[in-house]
Amino acid sequence: MSSTEVPDSIAAAVVPKVSPVRVAEGERLRSVELPGLTLNVRSLPATRSGTPPALYVHGLGGSSRNWSALMPLLADLVDGEALDLPGFGDSAPPRDGDYSVAGHARAVVRLLDAGGRGPVHLFGNSLGGAVATQVAAARPDLVRTLTLVSPALPEIRVQRTALPTALIAVPGLAALFLRLTRHWTAEQRALGAMSVTYGNPAAVTESELRDAVADLERRLQLPHFWQAMAGSARGIVNAYTLGGQHGLWRRAERVLAPTLLVYGGRDQLVSYRMARRASTAFRDSRLLTLPDAGHVAMMEYPGQVAPSCRDFIGEYEARHAREDDR
Template sequence: MPDATRRRTRRVPAPPTVAPSSTARLSSAPLPATDPPPPPWPGEEVPVPGGTVFVRSTPWAGRPGAPRERALYVHGLGGASTNWTDLAALLAVRCEGWAVDLPGFGRSSPPPTGSYSVRGHVRAVVEVLEHVRAQPGEAQGRPVHLLGNSLGGLVTLLVAARRPDLVASLTLVSPAVPVYRVPQAFGRALLLVLLPGVPSLAERRLAGVTPEQSVRGMLQVCFGDPARVPRERVDAAVAEMRERTEQAWANRALVRSMRGLITSYLRVGRANAWRLARSLRVPVLVVWGDRDRLVDPRLAPRLAAAVPDARLLVLEGVGHVAMLEAPEQTARAVLGLLEDVADGAPHGVTAGAGDDAGAAGRDERAAG
């Protein structure tokens, strides 16, 4: 048995060489003060096939004559539209903002089919994009800047690949791209959600976790330095988690979406997220914290190299939710991209980025 183990180890390929990506340019635009942190933005129900989702809106706050564009924000697994409160406030100098609660999360009802597949979330985001684009105003009918974190990052990547006509730019914050291994912070037991009957057991176990315990665990796992989280944000998260415990579907949405995420990793061919990443033709910014415990930060340069002409921002000491932990740096990188796109400047390197894309797209098997 030891000999066989050594043979298997020797066959593991070395991480492939990938083309360099361009470093994100940070905008010097004046940003509004966010101390104290702003409260959650108001929202409303937006129709989607078979039901509605809750969408929060951030009003434009630019100076007279400044560009007025639109942005849609998509949260990660277990998150909600409130994850984007701070970043939306900063980007309001240029963008009206909409932040969606995916079906079954935040204040959105569960999908009528009971399915929490990644494809279902993609369909919901496309519908909300159509809604945002159709709103009256200066930017009516124009493509929308799309931002996603974690599960929302994977969902927005798929949306941008399939409906580039709706997307002006794409910002991926620690996207949950396929890695074909379970993140250490989750533990291998979560693979059991793929087995019949186990999701119900996981839902019952989650029901025994108090809101305070849930938020405390989230801070430890998602943030590079939990001590930097403002007290106001912790209290708001606990209040939001209490609201979630009153929803009969809350734990089911979390466990079933995790199952849908892992199932999506098994897709091959045209549906594979790495292959779709290589097909992106919209300006892309990849943002990652180097202390991300949920999605390996070593994937950051690999994803940025796989996406044609992408920019990359790696934040030192930051975890899985850069838009919460480092909102100003994240906002300046997003604004730098938007400014350059508006000026017609290249949004990333144009030479070499696609040369090793095939290797970069295969590196998920060697991650870690």
């Protein structure tokens, strides 16, 4: 039986014997036990007191480390935490095996409710963007502002470069892909992922590549790695096909929080043309476009993303401070 075919009840009980995820300077890791969930949370405490809380949600195949480049640039503005979604990073797989967008959103809500940190400045990338949208629509009381980097919202014409990700969602294909690529090294896999997610993969430094390879090597040892990938990819596909009140675009229309949208001109997974539709769907939105960025602008161009985030969050906090003074 392949790792992708491990029953949920067994996979959830497995304690992987692998090294923990790495921690950047100033970051801390903690494990949060919730009913049916064990979540890993990476935090970068604010550099000054009285800052509002923020929560960062990564995309498919990623982890809380995806935000390690951006978080320090906002550390004087927000008290940041980034979670590993169930089954990713150092978070255990969900005991109920639910990798749907709604399931991930419930995990985020339960974390915020348990910690009493809401309302937060909520960030999401790709799958995390769809999750954050669902959270903001369902629980406006938990969200101050919403920042979405290449959010995975439904497209009628999906880019060809995004099809392999969708195919992983097909039952059995993840196991087949694993067999066909069993001779690939972690470096080959990391380079392949970067070629799709970065606007300019050639600009990746040797240090960044080493970190990505090391991360992937440890994740490939996890018995639930492919199960989390396939289940979450299936969750995105299923969310794309939902219509009516449950559709992600309808959810976007119900978001009350001010929203900052970040799109990359070289994104091969979420089309740049979706920026206009997103700007219309989210009622109180502003748009940052980065022509040279790919799918993970907060990793590729954190120095360009951060100023817009600072202005956006700073204006929100200043406006609410004035209202509180009245």
